[in-house]
Amino acid sequence: MIINSINNLKSGLKVTFKGEPFLVLSNEFVKPGKGQAFSRVTLRNLLTNKLIDKTFRSTDLLEEANIIDVNLLYLYKDNRQYIFMNEKCFEYIAVDRKILGSNVKWLLEQTHYVVTLWNNNPISVCFNNFISLKVVSLNILVTGDRIHKSYQLATLSTGVIVKVPLFIKVNNVVKIDIRSGEYISRIQ
Template sequence: MILYFSNSFKSGLKVLFDNAPYLIESVNFVKPGKGQAFARVKLRNLLTKQLLEKTFRSTDSLMHADVVDVKYIYIYYDNNAWYFMNPENFDQLSLNTAIIENKYKWLIEQHEYLITFWNNIPIFIEINKFMNLKVVSDVSAKELNSIMSNKKCKLYKLQTGLIMQLPLFIQIGDIVKINTITEEYHSRINI
């Protein structure tokens, strides 16, 4: 097993901590005038998604987590699970709600996603920070339009089924760039 000392910690590193896989999200190295240097580290548990802040001395170390990231193509949903296919060997994989959580609104058929495995079990799916989605229809109910008449936005339905407020200049068929973290409109994509 690979051992990482705290002075080699960096964002994106996957390590074992308390017998669970963690992702290092940020590292802040501190070298005080007196005393030993240390690192303040934000760790995200890949199983529970819980964020943890820990301080490590320069002599502390963590083992590399046997975590593998594999690209899979999303193919369909059948009311029980989301199905993906490995483009290299065509193996299919189904993910349940515990892994997908609320990320289903960013899944586009035939689009590649990075799935993280720990001990050959899928534990996490990574969604890009920005997704380009097609506007498929507007939500045009009289009540909604009267509520939103004083705003510069309108409700639209995107290709994944997500309904969100977009600027009035957006047309059906446009491709829009959406921030998946804040779930906000970022820009229109010109093709």
Template sequence: MAAAANDLRRGMANHRTPANLRAFVQAIIRYINTGKSADVRFGSTDKVELVDIERKQIEFSYKDHNGYHFMDPETYDTVTLQDNLLGDAKDYLVENTQVQVLYAEGKAVQVEMPASVSLKVIESAEGLRGDTASNVTKPAKLETGKTINVPLFIKEGEVIKIDTRTGDYMGRA
């Protein structure tokens, strides 16, 4: 489906009208095949090819040497995704985690995690009594293998909430 460059919504593109030049539309686009972004300019009469994106909710099942296996809860179909598509999301995946997958032309192109996940602390050093005067943190290893900084009062075996966008501790679950 083609659309005029002027029809792109705000947030997708900026319409610019410099003093001595013709108006143009400036946009940051992402190539679906490579995942890389590029800054491009279109004339206001140019046509832009839009891609139909399908969004599906799937559930993480398990990981093996072939990749990360997910199940579609509606059809019970299994989908296998590779490390490079998941990116940092693989650091927050535990069994039964629900994620959104974006499909373009039948191919998975992006994985969106929920804003926060609850994970169990499996390894953490003990906090010292005298270190509580300021916001002091210590490293803690989570059940997925990721290490993050947590407050001193967090102990092994506790379940904590983590922001998947920043990787920061949010609180106890």
């Protein structure tokens, strides 16, 4: 679908620019006293996550990107690909490890994730900011900082090791902030 005018770009719209998908973050329409009107647009590349600022003439056209978000069930890992399934049509989608990035350590089997598809190819997987995981084992006691807190190292069900308070026991379920990898609370 072609957008009639650059002036119609709104924040949140996904467009194709130079053959790649971009998310419009902002659009500032400028009509100078002399000359042709133009727009200053800030775009985020959905493949590389880089920001670009671009100036478009008011007569320029951009194509709307063929991007959809689909709720998929994560099934298993196969070499460097992670297999997800659309439960509505039982279609399998393989996601490459580089798309998951460092979040791969938080991936749980039999859990739903929102996968973004561009022209039916996965380009990103959306993770919740918080995850609840079971403590599999506890290790070495770690002395804390200036306020003299002590921690123990817990190995979680995904294999990730995090610092947890001393009252956490094996088989407890803990809430972790995946953005920082830090313990938040114990789940009762």
